[in-house]
Amino acid sequence: MEYFDYRDGELFAEDVRASELATRYGTPCYVYSRTALENRYRAFDEALSPVPHQVCYAVKANSNIAVLNVLARLGSGFDIVSGGELFRVLRAGGDPSKIVFSGVGKTAEEMRDALNANIYCFNVESESELHRLNSVAHKRGQRARIALRVNPDVDAKTHPYISTGLKNNKFGVDIAIAERLYAEAAKMPGIEIIGVASHIGSQLLDVQPLLDAMDRVLALIDRLKAIGINLQHIDVGGGLGVRYNDEQPLEPGTWARALLPKLSGRDLKVMTEPGRAIVGNAGLLITRVETIKCNNEKNFAVIDAAMNDLIRPTLYQAWMKIVRVNEKSSAEVKNYDIVGPVCESGDWLGKDRELALEEGDLLAVRTAGAYGFTMASNYNTRPRAVEVMVDGERHTIIRARETLDDLVRGEALLP
Numbered sequence: 001m002e003y004f005d006y007r008d009g010e011l012f013a014e015d016v017r018a019s020e021l022a023t024r025y026g027t028p029c030y031v032y033s034r035t036a037l038e039n040r041y042r043a044f045d046e047a048l049s050p051v052p053h054q055v056c057y058a059v060k061a062n063s064n065i066a067v068l069n070v071l072a073r074l075g076s077g078f079d080i081v082s083g084g085e086l087f088r089v090l091r092a093g094g095d096p097s098k099i100v101f102s103g104v105g106k107t108a109e110e111m112r113d114a115l116n117a118n119i120y121c122f123n124v125e126s127e128s129e130l131h132r133l134n135s136v137a138h139k140r141g142q143r144a145r146i147a148l149r150v151n152p153d154v155d156a157k158t159h160p161y162i163s164t165g166l167k168n169n170k171f172g173v174d175i176a177i178a179e180r181l182y183a184e185a186a187k188m189p190g191i192e193i194i195g196v197a198s199h200i201g202s203q204l205l206d207v208q209p210l211l212d213a214m215d216r217v218l219a220l221i222d223r224l225k226a227i228g229i230n231l232q233h234i235d236v237g238g239g240l241g242v243r244y245n246d247e248q249p250l251e252p253g254t255w256a257r258a259l260l261p262k263l264s265g266r267d268l269k270v271m272t273e274p275g276r277a278i279v280g281n282a283g284l285l286i287t288r289v290e291t292i293k294c295n296n297e298k299n300f301a302v303i304d305a306a307m308n309d310l311i312r313p314t315l316y317q318a319w320m321k322i323v324r325v326n327e328k329s330s331a332e333v334k335n336y337d338i339v340g341p342v343c344e345s346g347d348w349l350g351k352d353r354e355l356a357l358e359e360g361d362l363l364a365v366r367t368a369g370a371y372g373f374t375m376a377s378n379y380n381t382r383p384r385a386v387e388v389m390v391d392g393e394r395h396t397i398i399r400a401r402e403t404l405d406d407l408v409r410g411e412a413l414l415p
């Protein structure tokens with residue numbers, strides 16, 4: 001199902017004209033579809049329905065509290081990586097008993113906050129973290145429920161910046177030492193072992209690396225059983241990709257049908273942490289062409305969105321689809337680099353795009369719901385964009401555009 005589709009040549013977000021949103025809220029403007037979010041969450045929930053499971057949406061992909069709230073209402077849990085994300089989930093009405101806390105550098109303060117909230121599980125990523133968590137929890141007279149996030153050393157075949165399950169990545173505990181660490185954890189007074197986790201990378205299109213990782217994790221689970229450590233859950237991570245261009249994404253149903261048979265006969269709850277696959281195609285970024293210019297026979301369309309709004313193209317050389325909001329144009333089709341106003345040559349959202357453009361035209365960057373706004377910055381003292389949620393014919397601001405005062409908040413002149 002398409003949530004952002006053309007009707008009579010005009011791009012709609014659900015039942016609202018994208019041009020109406022641009023006029024009403026200004027540009028650049030992130031727009032999310034509530035129906036898309038809900039349907040994508042349900043696709044994961046239903047795919048895992050044959051087994052006890054919990055979908056924990058990865059907050060980093062899009063952490064707006066309205067997005068989190070829509071998912072929390074459907075029963076979603078959350079995968080967090082910071083005290084800030086914990087705060088957001090709680091503010092959004094998320095259930096702490098469905099929170100898993102990943103991340104390689106949890107501070108003692110973050111651990112205390114998460115213990116205070118009584119989250120479901122810490123995904124421990126190093127030996128040092130295990131000792132720190134034990135000591136923080138024990139001092140409070142608590143036991144922290146943990147899974148070790150193991151690094152299974154499989155190649156997820158994705159961009160090196162978003163691959164996380166290889167030996168040379170900083171994530172997780174080397175699976176070769178996991179058994180020893182579990183045995184040590186079993187003796188720690190501040191630790192209760194409940195599971196195991198792995199997450200091998202993002203924008204995965206092939207199920208095989210996920211199956212390979214699972215085989216290694218299941219072998220570990222068997223070794224642990226042999227030494228008397230029985231786990232309650234396996235967290236298979238997130239990472240399913242979406243279609244930016246012509247990729248064939250791995251659908252939740254296909255993924256689950258490949259994964260679940262491996263678990264038959266095992267009494268394990270399945271946890272998963274999808275981010276991009278839930279929000280990626282639930283969002284787009286509307287932007288306006290400010291200036292058309294030609295340098296040395298190269299055409300540039302300078303838009304009012306920039307690398308500070310959407311850094312994926314320049315950071316990962318990610319190809320993101322850029323379309324006209326109004327398909328019709330009397331302008332000549334030319335080859336453009338679509339660039340922002342930021343003072344960096346790397347400030348581009350698309351290169352070599354064949355488009356008919358005039359100054360003032362509206363464009364939309366598709367599949368911008370994941371790792372879009374959450375990676376935005378204020379570089380060049382640019383206020384971050386407004387975020388809007390559409391639900392049928394309704395539309396609401398879920399984050400106001402930043403003001404100039406917002407940008408200097410907390411700064412001070414010398415006395």
Ligand SMILES: Cc1ncc(COP(=O)(O)O)c(C=O)c1O
Pocket residue numbers: 058061079102103164199201202203237238239240273274275276277
């Ligand atoms: C531990 C963990 N879980 C879940 C995710 C979500 O990944 P994705 O958005 O690719 O589903 C990430 C990010 O890659 C992660 O590091």
Ligand SMILES: N[C@@H](CCCC[NH3+])C(=O)O
Pocket residue numbers: 060162164202203312316370371
């Ligand atoms: N930010 C990355 C994904 C990061 C995954 C985090 N573990 C992207 O936009 O593709």
